[in-house]
Amino acid sequence: MLEPLNQLEEEARAALEAAADPGALAAWRTTYLGRRGKVTEAVKALATLPAAERPAYGRRVNEIKEALEAAYEARAEALRQASLAQAWVADQVDVTLPGRPIRPGRLHPSTQTLREIYRIFAEMGFQVYRSRDVETDEMNFTLLNMPPHHPARDMWDTFYTTRPGVILRTHTSPGQIRAMRDYCPEPIRVILPGMCYRYEQITARSEIMFNQVEGLAVGRNITMANLKGTIVDFARRMFGEGRRVRFRASHFPFTEPSAEVDMDCILCGGKGCRVCKYTGWLEIMGSGMVHPVVLKNGGYDPDVYSGFAFGMGPERIAMLKHGIEDIRYFWANDLRFLQQFG
Amino acid sequence: MKVPISWLKEYVEIPIPLEPLAERLTMAGLEVAAIERIGDWWDRDRIVVGEVVEVRPHPNADRLVLARVAYGGPEVEECVTGAPNLFPYKGRGRVSLKVAFAMEGAELYDGHQEGFVKTRLKPTKIRGVPSRAMVCSEKELGLSEDHEGILILPDDAPVGVPLADYLGDAVLDLDLTPNLARCLSVIGVAREVAALTGGRLRYPDTSWRTEGPPAADLARVQIADPELCARYIATLIRGVQIGPSPYWMQSRLRKAGMRPINNVVDITNYVMLEWGQPLHAFDYDKLVARAGGDIPTIIVRRARPGETMTTLDGIARTFTEDTLLICDTAGPIAVAGVMGGLETEIDDGTRNILLEAANFDFISIRRTTQALKLPSEASLRFGKGIHPALAEPAARRASELMRVLAQGTLAQGMVDAYPRPAAPVVISLTTSEVERNLGLSFSLAEIAGFLEPLEFRCEPVAADTLRVTVPDHRLDCQYPADLIEEIARVYGYDRIPVIELADRLPPQRANRALELEEKVRDVLVGCGLQEVITYSLTHPAREAALIPGQGGEAQPPAYVTIANPISPERVVMRRSLLASVLEAAAANLRFQPRVTIFEVGKVFIPAPDAELPDEPRRLAIVMTGPRQDRHWLASAEPDLDFFDLKGVVEALLERLHVTGACYEPADHPSFQPGRTARLRLGETEIGFLGEVHPRVREAFDLPERRVAAADLDLEALLSRVPPGWRVEPISVYPAVLQDLAVVVAEEVPAARVRDLILEAGGFLLKEARLFDVYRGEPVPPGKKSLAYALTFQAPDKTLHEAIVARQVQRIVQRLRQEVGAELRG
Numbered sequence A: 001m002l003e004p005l006n007q008l009e010e011e012a013r014a015a016l017e018a019a020a021d022p023g024a025l026a027a028w029r030t031t032y033l034g035r036r037g038k039v040t041e042a043v044k045a046l047a048t049l050p051a052a053e054r055p056a057y058g059r060r061v062n063e064i065k066e067a068l069e070a071a072y073e074a075r076a077e078a079l080r081q082a083s084l085a086q087a088w089v090a091d092q093v094d095v096t097l098p099g100r101p102i103r104p105g106r107l108h109p110s111t112q113t114l115r116e117i118y119r120i121f122a123e124m125g126f127q128v129y130r131s132r133d134v135e136t137d138e139m140n141f142t143l144l145n146m147p148p149h150h151p152a153r154d155m156w157d158t159f160y161t162t163r164p165g166v167i168l169r170t171h172t173s174p175g176q177i178r179a180m181r182d183y184c185p186e187p188i189r190v191i192l193p194g195m196c197y198r199y200e201q202i203t204a205r206s207e208i209m210f211n212q213v214e215g216l217a218v219g220r221n222i223t224m225a226n227l228k229g230t231i232v233d234f235a236r237r238m239f240g241e242g243r244r245v246r247f248r249a250s251h252f253p254f255t256e257p258s259a260e261v262d263m264d265c266i267l268c269g270g271k272g273c274r275v276c277k278y279t280g281w282l283e284i285m286g287s288g289m290v291h292p293v294v295l296k297n298g299g300y301d302p303d304v305y306s307g308f309a310f311g312m313g314p315e316r317i318a319m320l321k322h323g324i325e326d327i328r329y330f331w332a333n334d335l336r337f338l339q340q341f342g
Numbered sequence B: 001m002k003v004p005i006s007w008l009k010e011y012v013e014i015p016i017p018l019e020p021l022a023e024r025l026t027m028a029g030l031e032v033a034a035i036e037r038i039g040d041w042w043d044r045d046r047i048v049v050g051e052v053v054e055v056r057p058h059p060n061a062d063r064l065v066l067a068r069v070a071y072g073g074p075e076v077e078e079c080v081t082g083a084p085n086l087f088p089y090k091g092r093g094r095v096s097l098k099v100a101f102a103m104e105g106a107e108l109y110d111g112h113q114e115g116f117v118k119t120r121l122k123p124t125k126i127r128g129v130p131s132r133a134m135v136c137s138e139k140e141l142g143l144s145e146d147h148e149g150i151l152i153l154p155d156d157a158p159v160g161v162p163l164a165d166y167l168g169d170a171v172l173d174l175d176l177t178p179n180l181a182r183c184l185s186v187i188g189v190a191r192e193v194a195a196l197t198g199g200r201l202r203y204p205d206t207s208w209r210t211e212g213p214p215a216a217d218l219a220r221v222q223i224a225d226p227e228l229c230a231r232y233i234a235t236l237i238r239g240v241q242i243g244p245s246p247y248w249m250q251s252r253l254r255k256a257g258m259r260p261i262n263n264v265v266d267i268t269n270y271v272m273l274e275w276g277q278p279l280h281a282f283d284y285d286k287l288v289a290r291a292g293g294d295i296p297t298i299i300v301r302r303a304r305p306g307e308t309m310t311t312l313d314g315i316a317r318t319f320t321e322d323t324l325l326i327c328d329t330a331g332p333i334a335v336a337g338v339m340g341g342l343e344t345e346i347d348d349g350t351r352n353i354l355l356e357a358a359n360f361d362f363i364s365i366r367r368t369t370q371a372l373k374l375p376s377e378a379s380l381r382f383g384k385g386i387h388p389a390l391a392e393p394a395a396r397r398a399s400e401l402m403r404v405l406a407q408g409t410l411a412q413g414m415v416d417a418y419p420r421p422a423a424p425v426v427i428s429l430t431t432s433e434v435e436r437n438l439g440l441s442f443s444l445a446e447i448a449g450f451l452e453p454l455e456f457r458c459e460p461v462a463a464d465t466l467r468v469t470v471p472d473h474r475l476d477c478q479y480p481a482d483l484i485e486e487i488a489r490v491y492g493y494d495r496i497p498v499i500e501l502a503d504r505l506p507p508q509r510a511n512r513a514l515e516l517e518e519k520v521r522d523v524l525v526g527c528g529l530q531e532v533i534t535y536s537l538t539h540p541a542r543e544a545a546l547i548p549g550q551g552g553e554a555q556p557p558a559y560v561t562i563a564n565p566i567s568p569e570r571v572v573m574r575r576s577l578l579a580s581v582l583e584a585a586a587a588n589l590r591f592q593p594r595v596t597i598f599e600v601g602k603v604f605i606p607a608p609d610a611e612l613p614d615e616p617r618r619l620a621i622v623m624t625g626p627r628q629d630r631h632w633l634a635s636a637e638p639d640l641d642f643f644d645l646k647g648v649v650e651a652l653l654e655r656l657h658v659t660g661a662c663y664e665p666a667d668h669p670s671f672q673p674g675r676t677a678r679l680r681l682g683e684t685e686i687g688f689l690g691e692v693h694p695r696v697r698e699a700f701d702l703p704e705r706r707v708a709a710a711d712l713d714l715e716a717l718l719s720r721v722p723p724g725w726r727v728e729p730i731s732v733y734p735a736v737l738q739d740l741a742v743v744v745a746e747e748v749p750a751a752r753v754r755d756l757i758l759e760a761g762g763f764l765l766k767e768a769r770l771f772d773v774y775r776g777e778p779v780p781p782g783k784k785s786l787a788y789a790l791t792f793q794a795p796d797k798t799l800h801e802a803i804v805a806r807q808v809q810r811i812v813q814r815l816r817q818e819v820g821a822e823l824r825g
């Protein structure tokens, strides 16, 4: 009695196996599971059977129906997968081909270095104060404790203009006076970036134009220990944790005491190489406590206020960090140089 | 300043080895730039002090001799030499000449080869006589180029001692900052060494033996200009014998970088190096002759305009009133502190000497040195300032050396004109002041302990106050801060603690000018442009090239002009960024086809009524070359042009929230007519953008290819940036999109059409984007079709089709009325 049902299942499974595309699959569904399909008909036949046979027949026919429906779903899914796989084969690419070119713009390395300096000092409360490139002799020298003919003026080879008393600033230090006069009597923490000029032959080591960043802190409670603290922090942020920094006595007319700041050579780690002239140390900035005459010229009473100042060259810093051997690269603007910076 | 260690040791014992000494000096501000080692490579066993005991003739050669040398060994060694300075001793039997003696196996420089080439001494036979050792020349020892004869050492040289011990030395090459003028002397350096290492300073003996008539009876001194000459000392040394100075003095001078000349000149130089006080020796008899046989009078005065004199170097010089001269009654005899005159110079026949030890104003010396271009060891020292007190010990020391080394007799006393005695500098220093500056607290005793070795006199005047008297050799100390630096130097900068700032944080202020400038850079970099930075210094001709065909007619603009340019190409401060950015583009186009660059920077515009120029910031952009590089994904596209540039400018304005930009067709000599726009914001002209004029392109060596460039006034642009902006809410109701194509006459600008559309469209029209410009059939000639994608959207409801249709109708009507537009079918 159940034998025809078994045969039907067998037949239907074989036919499903043979359905290789979505059309054949749809036809199979109509043939077996459709409204007039063979399985549907077999279910309907239940009503015509004697009551005694019905339970067994009914159980079996429902079993077959569910099984075939499940088999159909599985087959349909398999066919979908197969067809997708085929489409993907046709769509595949050589992933080693180069990507569509993006041409990103870049900042000049000096700008990048300046921004890094701004960022580090901003976190220590130093803000950017800028002043003019063409300066008076008075601002650039006299008010910085270098009266006319002061021997220290020899330290700067100056570009003079045809207007007497007007020069190209040799350092950003005149900004110290300008900042102090703007902010007096408030405490000050500023950095003074800008282009400076020196009357020098242009060589791989020296340029007529370069950026400088000075720092100036003035307050009632500022010591040389704070100068060291600030600079050591900066050097480690800029060049890496664990850098060794040393302060060496030096002379700048606008600071007293004055110190040259050296850092262990980043190229040789202090063992000595060509770049550090085999000393193991690299000079990274000049610094010192603001000279009382300069404080006074800025409007601050040196008996009450003290301060420190320091100055560094962003191009030199970039040269040290990236192993640039020729300072002339900076203003030559060769894209083959500029495009090496991220 | 070059300081031989052997000389330094005469004034201070050095308790530490050379390397730590150099390190300590460097850390204290006396930067040791190099250490020159003399004889450190000499073989201690094989190169020793020897004694030539006999010079015998060579049996087979007239131009050679046999030197028999005792060197502390068991026997006397015989060696063959051609040294001409041994010939006078040939056949004279027993002699005693101290020499540098090298034995078999010693390494020496080859005296016969050019330059310095090392060679090892091997036994040989010279004209039949075996010789396995050598008496050395200076060149063979690397002491100098001299290979004329052998080196003869002083008679007291100890035979058998390694030469390295006797003659070896190290020379510190010090790089001194201007404040360290006191260390332009061996005593000055010795004083620092003493203070830094705990050694004790020993001054050389400055006693002297004088006899006969007083100096004041033999010469007179008048200082006509005490402002420029604080002191003038003259001493008299009679009966000197000019000759070479002793070996030790010559050797020290040489190591210090000076050339020995004769005993008198060498002594003036030696004492200058020792004390830092320059000296000058005049031939006294020549002065007497010039005075017509009378007692000479030294007169220190300014030159009379046009006055002339021939200096030691044989050059006749003419002076201005700024020059300080040493004169006698007959006229100038020296340029004060700079160079002596030829006529009164010491020569081999000089018998009597007037020695000058004077003090001159450093500014005057600097001016004269610069004007005459005559830098010298003397002017270097005078030009940095010397205390007048130094003249006296230096005069005594040099006079006494002339007595001992040149067999002179010293007249009694000195003629000392000292019209302006320097007052001692006294500084009051408190412990709190030291602490306030260094962040370290020291007791008065500790402070005195740092300062006294440097010869500051310290007296406690209160529990926390020292009265510090500055020593004469220090002209750099005026303020407590100067003393605090000395304390820090001696204590050691490296021992000052490292402490973060703890002072009150100043009021924090934004720097909007910088922030906006950096934003401009960021936006342009975001548009794919590379930032460049070009020289602020340029030549007017480079900028004039931006305005072709102008020739010489137009008045050139005013420039900030450099008085001392270093290169003929960089003589003024730029007024334009565009010229230098075009130059940068041209330079790069030699290596790559595509350049898109910009610069943000200052230009310098002289202000008619101000001392200093205006320094406004400008922005220049240059874009040229293929829009796409050759690439497997790229299809061919035309070159970068006006619209690529305009897109960048539009993006910049949008990102800065600057609205109301107006691009007008414009004529500008730098740009190609018809492809140039003037950018205006309201009534303010911001600048020009366009394609560079072919003649400008040519002038800047740019290829024949479109070069789009913008030259904008960044100050004007940034002044239009609003302080803030509000965000528009995003409507939740659907937008209605509709295309609209209209035909208008060619001369109607697209911006006009767009403005009319936006006006007529009302607030519901959110956007009108031009997506097509079409010319040709069926659009009649002289007309163009402009197609816009319109976006309508209401903030509060879904728009009804009929409302949109009505708005479009209004737009069409408005366009028809205003610009004769027709709807394209």
Ligand SMILES: [Zn+2]
Pocket (backbone or CB within 6 Å): A265, A266, A267, A268, A269, A270, A271, A272, A273, A274, A275, A276, A277, A278, A280, A281
């Ligand atoms: Zn190194």
